[in-house]
Structure formats: C-alpha cells, structure tokens
Amino acid sequence: MRLYGLILAGGQGRRMGGTDKAFVTLAGRPLVRHVAERLAPQVEELAISANGDPARFAQLGLPVLPDAHPQGPLSGVLAGLRWAAAAEADALVTAPVDTPFLPGDLAPRLWLAGDGGCAVAEAGGRTHPACGLWPVALAEDLDRWLASGEARVMGFAARHGAARAGFPDENAFLNLNAPEDLARAESLWRTGA
Numbered sequence: 001m002r003l004y005g006l007i008l009a010g011g012q013g014r015r016m017g018g019t020d021k022a023f024v025t026l027a028g029r030p031l032v033r034h035v036a037e038r039l040a041p042q043v044e045e046l047a048i049s050a051n052g053d054p055a056r057f058a059q060l061g062l063p064v065l066p067d068a069h070p071q072g073p074l075s076g077v078l079a080g081l082r083w084a085a086a087a088e089a090d091a092l093v094t095a096p097v098d099t100p101f102l103p104g105d106l107a108p109r110l111w112l113a114g115d116g117g118c119a120v121a122e123a124g125g126r127t128h129p130a131c132g133l134w135p136v137a138l139a140e141d142l143d144r145w146l147a148s149g150e151a152r153v154m155g156f157a158a159r160h161g162a163a164r165a166g167f168p169d170e171n172a173f174l175n176l177n178a179p180e181d182l183a184r185a186e187s188l189w190r191t192g193a
C-alpha cells in the first residue's frame with residue numbers, strides 16, 4: 001500500500017483576518033511546519049496544496065500543488081490525487097494546514113477503516129472530512145463533480161460511501177479558524193498534546 005499525503009493550505013483565512021494560516025505561529029513555529037511534521041512520517045511523499053507564490057514554502061522542501069478549479073478544499077484534493085496517481089500511489093491522505101495536533105496514526109487508521117475505499121476521520125461525534133483518505137481512482141469522478149459545481153467535501157465523501165475512522169482524542173482535530181482559537185491551541189500545546 002502506497003499512501004501519499006497532502007496538506008490543504010489553499011484557503012483564504014478570512015476568519016483569521018485574511019492571513020495565510022500556513023504561517024500563523026503556534027509555539028513559535030508556523031502551522032504548516034507542525035502539520036508537515038505530524039504527517040510526513042505517516043506517508044511516502046508529502047505535498048502542500050496552495051495557491052499564489054510557491055516560494056513562500058521553499059524552506060519546507062515539499063512540492064506545492066496549485067488548485068485546478070477555484071472551488072475550495074476539494075480542488076486541492078483533485079490536484080493531490082493527480083500528483084499521487086502520476087507516481088502510482090494507491091491513495092492520498094489529506095489534512096488541513098490549521099490542525100497542528102493531528103493524530104500520529106491518522107493515515108494507517110484511515111486506511112484500515114477505508115478497506116480500499118474512502119475514509120474520513122471522526123472524533124467526539126464530529127466528522128472531519130478534510131482529514132480523509134481518497135483512492136487515486138477517484139480523480140476523474142472528482143473532476144466531474146467539481147465541474148458540475150459541487151464543492152462540499154462531505155458531499156463527495158458520502159457519494160463514495162466513505163467509512164468513518166474513529167479517533168479517541170477530539171483535541172487532535174482542533175482547528176485554528178480565528179485568533180481566539182490560537183490561545184486555546186497554545187494552552188493545549190503547553191499541556192503536552
């Protein structure tokens with residue numbers, strides 16, 4: 001089984017005041033670095049899904065994939081699936097750039113739950129579809145789905161009967177949407193999440 005990984009970092013961060021959330025810092029380090037460090041050991045190759053000047057990510061030494069359609073996170077998933085398919089990987093594991101406490105076993109649990117198909121993460125009764133596993137064979141269907149105007153990540157997951165992979169710690173999926181979420185994340189960081 002060959003799993004590739006993708007950090008979704010193509011959002012506009014409006015609730016964070018329109019800043020590039022990839023470079024918002026937690027414990028002195030940019031969020032993109034936190035997520036890269038959590039995800040890299042779980043996948044064979046890792047890339048960043050982002051628009052604009054890719055040079056800002058140069059220090060991470062990871063490929064940067066621009067969106068093909070301007071339609072939210074699923075556009076990034078499509079670019080990632082094409083990248084993974086070109087390398088003959090089996091599936092792509094995605095995670096948002098604003099989730100710095102991701103589980104260290106995200107990819108293997110998604111793979112087990114998916115059993116060859118799609119899977120999305122679930123914790124504390126909430127589904128986190130941007131933390132998902134997408135077989136590369138879904139690329140063409142996703143392209144058609146986006147071209148038809150659809151954009152919801154959970155809608156696409158449901159269309160493919162995504163399995164739910166349960167995780168015990170809901171804090172692992174804490175995502176930083178607005179400045180007030182940063183204080184909570186800093187306090188979680190200090191308590192050793």
Ligand SMILES: Nc1nc2c(ncn2[C@@H]2O[C@H](COP(=O)(O)OP(=O)(O)OP(=O)(O)O)[C@@H](O)[C@H]2O)c(=O)[nH]1
Nearest residue numbers: 008009010011012013014015049072073076096097
């Ligand atoms: N590739 C890609 N990723 C996106 C896009 N929109 C959102 N994302 C990513 O998807 C994840 C969830 O996005 P949100 O936090 O809901 O949206 P956001 O644009 O980052 O922030 P808001 O503008 O405050 O909603 C984040 O990691 C975003 O970077 C997009 O158009 N393309």
